[in-house]
Amino acid sequence: MTTLKRSTILKDQVTHYCPGCGHGIAHRLVAEVIEELDIREKVIGTAPVGCAVLLYNYIDCDIIECAHGRPPAVATGIKRVRPDNIVFTYQGDGDLAAIGTAETIHAANRGENITVIFINNAIYGMTGGQMAPTTMLGMASTTTPEGRGKHGEGPPLKVCELLSSLQAVSYLERVAVSTPKDVLSAKRAIKKAFQKQIDGKGFSLVEVLSMCPTDWKVSPEKAVAFVNDEMKKVFPLGVYKDAK
Amino acid sequence: MAEKVLLKGNEVMAEAAVQAGCRFFAGYPITPQNEVPEYFSRRLPQVGGVFVQAESEVAAINMVFGAAAAGARAMTSSSSPGVSLKQEGISYIAAAELPCVIANMQRGGPGLGNIRAAQGDYFQSVKGGGHGDYKLIVLAPASLQELYTLTMNAFDWADYYRMPVMILGDGILAQIAEPVELAPYKPILEIASKDYILNGCKGRPSRVVKTLVLDPADGLIAHNEHLQRKYRRIAEEVNLCEEYQTSGAELIVTAYGIPGRIAKAAVRQARKDGLPVGMIRPITLWPFPDAAFAKVIKTARQLLVVEMSHGQMLEDVKLASQCALPTEFLGKGGGWYPTEEIIREKIDSMLNVSGRARK
Numbered sequence: 001m002t003t004l005k006r007s008t009i010l011k012d013q014v015t016h017y018c019p020g021c022g023h024g025i026a027h028r029l030v031a032e033v034i035e036e037l038d039i040r041e042k043v044i045g046t047a048p049v050g051c052a053v054l055l056y057n058y059i060d061c062d063i064i065e066c067a068h069g070r071p072p073a074v075a076t077g078i079k080r081v082r083p084d085n086i087v088f089t090y091q092g093d094g095d096l097a098a099i100g101t102a103e104t105i106h107a108a109n110r111g112e113n114i115t116v117i118f119i120n121n122a123i124y125g126m127t128g129g130q131m132a133p134t135t136m137l138g139m140a141s142t143t144t145p146e147g148r149g150k151h152g153e154g155p156p157l158k159v160c161e162l163l164s165s166l167q168a169v170s171y172l173e174r175v176a177v178s179t180p181k182d183v184l185s186a187k188r189a190i191k192k193a194f195q196k197q198i199d200g201k202g203f204s205l206v207e208v209l210s211m212c213p214t215d216w217k218v219s220p221e222k223a224v225a226f227v228n229d230e231m232k233k234v235f236p237l238g239v240y241k242d243a244k
Numbered sequence: 245m246a247e248k249v250l251l252k253g254n255e256v257m258a259e260a261a262v263q264a265g266c267r268f269f270a271g272y273p274i275t276p277q278n279e280v281p282e283y284f285s286r287r288l289p290q291v292g293g294v295f296v297q298a299e300s301e302v303a304a305i306n307m308v309f310g311a312a313a314a315g316a317r318a319m320t321s322s323s324s325p326g327v328s329l330k331q332e333g334i335s336y337i338a339a340a341e342l343p344c345v346i347a348n349m350q351r352g353g354p355g356l357g358n359i360r361a362a363q364g365d366y367f368q369s370v371k372g373g374g375h376g377d378y379k380l381i382v383l384a385p386a387s388l389q390e391l392y393t394l395t396m397n398a399f400d401w402a403d404y405y406r407m408p409v410m411i412l413g414d415g416i417l418a419q420i421a422e423p424v425e426l427a428p429y430k431p432i433l434e435i436a437s438k439d440y441i442l443n444g445c446k447g448r449p450s451r452v453v454k455t456l457v458l459d460p461a462d463g464l465i466a467h468n469e470h471l472q473r474k475y476r477r478i479a480e481e482v483n484l485c486e487e488y489q490t491s492g493a494e495l496i497v498t499a500y501g502i503p504g505r506i507a508k509a510a511v512r513q514a515r516k517d518g519l520p521v522g523m524i525r526p527i528t529l530w531p532f533p534d535a536a537f538a539k540v541i542k543t544a545r546q547l548l549v550v551e552m553s554h555g556q557m558l559e560d561v562k563l564a565s566q567c568a569l570p571t572e573f574l575g576k577g578g579g580w581y582p583t584e585e586i587i588r589e590k591i592d593s594m595l596n597v598s599g600r601a602r603k
């Protein structure tokens with residue numbers, strides 16, 4: 001029997017996220033993991049540019065807000081100065097896989113002992129629905145009105161697959177927050193990723209497939225179905241790396 | 245007196261930083277400042293510090309952002325094209341009011357330019373550089389001894405005012421070697437304990453370092469006004485220049501950094517030859533030493549500005565002197581540097597001296 005209670009790490013705030021958005025679930029999971037691992041007083045998080053920029057309005061621990069794409073570099077500076085603290089980044093797809101691709105790959109390749117929570121909703125949310133690096137072929141966005149792939153956009157970038165070849169990476173898993181089962185699985189993965197850092201194993205990343213009904217221009221129910229029926233085909237869930 | 249050692253400018257600056265307690269450096273290779281990251285990579289591990297060779301200039305300045313937020317004395321260095329790339333991060337660090345030191349050993353521009361010394365980044369350094377209304381304290385040493393001292397001071401000013409401080413050198417300052425006395429670090433200011441850093445919220449409320457201020461009325465406008473008040477205070481408190489033979493001078497030569505040093509030699513000789521010449525060498529480029537110019541416009545008749553650019557500090561000299569005196573300019577960008585002779589010829593022509601036999 002599971003007892004449900006609100007994490008003490010979550011601030012008592014009215015959410016700014018749209019109905020049906022996956023960020024709220026992901027925030028809650030991060031908060032619960034921090035609480036369960038009893039690391040709140042050691043945690044330093046980074047907030048991204050994008051919908052999750054206000055991360056610090058919800059998660060009650062030390063947080064630094066970064067320029068677009070730069071959280072892995074900022075986290076590197078923090079972690080190298082304070083190796084005993086637990087440092088995580090929380091990033092969207094544009095942040096992590098477009099403007100910050102270099103920072104992501106090189107932090108991973110150095111094996112920086114940080115944890116990355118990567119929200120993939122295949123769209124730019126904050127700016128109103130433009131093509132993300134993870135927008136799927138054929139998927140319409142405000143900058144791919146005929147669907148991605150018609151005008152040389154190339155296919156979506158698959159972050160876990162891309163990073164899995166890097167030797168210094170300790171843990172990569174892709175999860176979703178579109179079903180209760182997926183949410184439980186996502187929490188287990190996030191906890192494992194933080195544990196990797198606590199154990200000094202190096203770079204860990206959890207990619208979270210997440211809903212964006214507003215910019216997908218569908219209902220919250222249809223957004224859940226889109227993750228389950230479309231996104232999981234292109235971005236298969238699973239563990240992509242788990243180094244000993 | 246400490247023993248003098250022979251070091252290159254880049255090495256002098258790095259050693260001064262270590263002496264001043266810098267324990268984090270992130271950088272990216274670019275000529276003519278490569279000895280800086282190389283020196284830090286050897287030296288920082290000896291004192292328990294961290295050197296990171298970043299994947300880009302952008303990453304380097306953001307690593308410094310993180311290190312400064314975590315409470316370390318942190319530094320990055322580069323040369324002109326690389327400093328352009330850092331501007332995003334510099335704007336964020338200024339906005340977040342975090343301390344750090346950034347060195348720019350300027351080279352020829354624009355674009356990839358060349359690797360000869362130049363001073364084409366004056367505007368970028370003193371007028372902002374990145375987006376938004378912010379300032380850096382900008383320091384322009386003219387010798388390696390001065391570079392050593394100012395680098396140490398830079399960390400104190402950065403911590404005291406909680407802002408980025410820039411050391412604006414050039415390829416000559418970076419590459420020359422001269423004997424330097426490595427005097428022990430002595431703080432010039434009392435630095436309050438850093439109650440804003442992120443180190444985990446043990447026994448205190450959580451902290452946020454951020455630059456997003458959505459509300460204009462009570463937020464971003466007020467934050468900007470706060471920054472401007474700080475900058476006005478700094479303009480009163482930090483203001484350095486070298487005034488040389490200005491008393492009785494009809495012509496004031498002004499130049500910063502290496503051209504300032506060359507100009508001083510030209511002025512010294514001209515004085516020996518009986519010419520009424522003096523010099524103002526700004527050491528802080530922001531804040532600009534306005535008072536020194538306000539003083540000489542009452543006594544001098546002409547100004548000469550010498551720069552390794554096409555006239556950037558020239559504008560600040562005109563502002564500081566309220567355009568009260570005829571002002572001439574001697575300078576070129578792209579790798580040109582003034583010799584003593586060239587400056588002397590200009591002095592002679594401005595003072596209508598002709599056919600003077602010179603040594």
